Amino acid sequence: xxxxxxxxxxxxxxxxxxxxxxxxxxxxxxxxxxxxxxxxxxxxxxxxxxxxxxxxxxxxxxxxxxxxxxxxxxxxxxxxxxxxxxxxxxxxxxxxxxxxxxxxxxxxxxxxxxxxxxxxxxxxxxxxxxxxxxxxxxxxxxxxxxxxxxxxxxxxxxxxxxxxx
Amino acid sequence: xxxxxxxxxxxxxxxxxxxxxxxxxxxxxxxxxxxxxxxxxxxxxxxxxxxxxxxxxxxxxxxxxxxxxxxxxxxxxxxxxxxxxxxxxxxxxxxxxxxxxxxxxxxxxxxxxxxxxxxxxxxxxxxxxxxxxxxxxxxxxxxxxxxxxxxxxxxxxxxxxxxxx
Numbered sequence: 001x002x003x004x005x006x007x008x009x010x011x012x013x014x015x016x017x018x019x020x021x022x023x024x025x026x027x028x029x030x031x032x033x034x035x036x037x038x039x040x041x042x043x044x045x046x047x048x049x050x051x052x053x054x055x056x057x058x059x060x061x062x063x064x065x066x067x068x069x070x071x072x073x074x075x076x077x078x079x080x081x082x083x084x085x086x087x088x089x090x091x092x093x094x095x096x097x098x099x100x101x102x103x104x105x106x107x108x109x110x111x112x113x114x115x116x117x118x119x120x121x122x123x124x125x126x127x128x129x130x131x132x133x134x135x136x137x138x139x140x141x142x143x144x145x146x147x148x149x150x151x152x153x154x155x156x157x158x159x160x161x162x163x164x165x
Numbered sequence: 166x167x168x169x170x171x172x173x174x175x176x177x178x179x180x181x182x183x184x185x186x187x188x189x190x191x192x193x194x195x196x197x198x199x200x201x202x203x204x205x206x207x208x209x210x211x212x213x214x215x216x217x218x219x220x221x222x223x224x225x226x227x228x229x230x231x232x233x234x235x236x237x238x239x240x241x242x243x244x245x246x247x248x249x250x251x252x253x254x255x256x257x258x259x260x261x262x263x264x265x266x267x268x269x270x271x272x273x274x275x276x277x278x279x280x281x282x283x284x285x286x287x288x289x290x291x292x293x294x295x296x297x298x299x300x301x302x303x304x305x306x307x308x309x310x311x312x313x314x315x316x317x318x319x320x321x322x323x324x325x326x327x328x329x330x
Contacts, residue, residue: 001275001293003166010297044209044317110166128166132175134328140305141327147306148313152209162306163299 003127004106007069008098011062011139013165018058018143019091021150021161026084028155036084042149051149053079055087058142059094065135066098068114069127070105168292169271172234173263176227176304178330183223183308184256186315186326191249193320201249207314216314218244220252223307224259230300231263233279234292235270 029036040052049057056079067074075097081087109127116123116134125134144162151157194201205217214222221244232239240262246252274292281288281299290299309327316322 001166001168001171005293006166006171006297013298014302044313045319048316128170132171133178133330136301137179137305137328140302141309141312141324144306144309145313148209148310151213152317154210159306163302165298 002106003069003109003131004103007106007131007135008066008101008103010136011066011098012095014139014143015058015062015091015095016165017162018055018146019088020164021147021157022055022084022087022091024157024161025150025155028150029084032154037082039150039153039155040082040084040087042153044145044149044152048145051146052081052087054142054146054149056081056090058139058146059090061135061139061142063094063097065131065139066101068116068130068135069109069112070101071109071112072101072105167271168234168274168296169268172271172296172300173231173266173268175301176231176263177260179304179308180223180227180256180260181330182327183220183311184253185329186312186322187220187249187252187256189322189326190315190320193315194249197319202247204315204318204320205247205249205252207318209310209314209317213310216311217246217252219307219311219314221246221255223304223311224255226300226304226307228259228262230296230304231266233281233295233300234274234277235266236274236277237266237270 025039026036028034029039041050043050059077063077064074077090077093081090112127114125114127114130116125147157147162190204191201193199194204206215208215224242228242229239242255242258246255277292279290279292279295281290312322312327
């Protein structure tokens with residue numbers, strides 16, 4: 001087991017799931033004459049993020065994890081998406097970035113010291129703890145919350161859409 | 166990076182999060198005079214599982230993953246819980262089981278062939294693909310959905326409750 005195989009291809013697989021979930025949500029809007037901007041602004045509680053932002057943060061979790069494990073700069077993707085096609089482009093840009101990092105850059109990533117600013121706190125990880133207790137859980141949290149918001153709003157999704165890649 | 170460290174302690178950490186989330190949900194019921202059975206029966210859509218079942222499946226994902234990686238029988242936990250204390254006991258039983266498996270049993274788990282019945286299909290994995298593309302995603306899916314249902318119903322939770330273990 002190595003940290004490249006546990007990160008890049010796994011994020012790519014589940015970014016693929018997210019892309020297909022978004023496609024079904026977009027098709028749902030067309031079929032039901034729902035304004036896509038309205039569906040993308042839905043949230044489960046007033047102080048939670050809307051589904052559009054959940055997608056952006058899932059992207060951030062994936063690109064942040066892979067960049068930090070590889071010891072390269074985390075690219076900044078401005079959070080300017082407003083539509084399904086723009087979110088699809090964000091996902092593709094994320095996949096393009098993480099797959100552009102040479103596998104060799106992940107050598108020694110398991111023990112790499114990684115520091116993350118989280119609000120007022122600075123968090124300290126090595127590569128394994130970053131991936132397993134921070135990046136992957138955060139990524140699945142936002143992917144699942146996006147799925148949950150769409151399901152709550154009647155988009156016909158099932159667990160295979162989440163798992164299939 | 167080895168598959169024991171990527172599975173048992175990670176599941177234990179996030180089962181700890183689930184336990185604390187349930188405690189906050191139970192306290193919320195007491196403070197707001199909500200029947201705990203009513204809160205535990207909430208769901209995000211009529212054909213989704215209620216939060217009580219989400220907790221049981223998160224438990225199943227963790228125990229199933231660790232047992233299969235170690236090549237030991239998956240213990241059957243009857244889905245008979247109805248209350249917060251019973252769900253807490255289920256989580257503790259899950260933690261007790263996964264931590265009872267000797268670390269040595271995970272030797273070679275990366276390449277172990279694992280077959281899972283999923284409805285009419287049989288799925289084929291090795292240890293790494295089981296953990297990374299099935300068990301962990303499923304575990305986080307149900308943990309996050311439990312969190313989302315509680316949040317949607319007004320329980321005051323934040324991301325730290327999900328991440329803190």
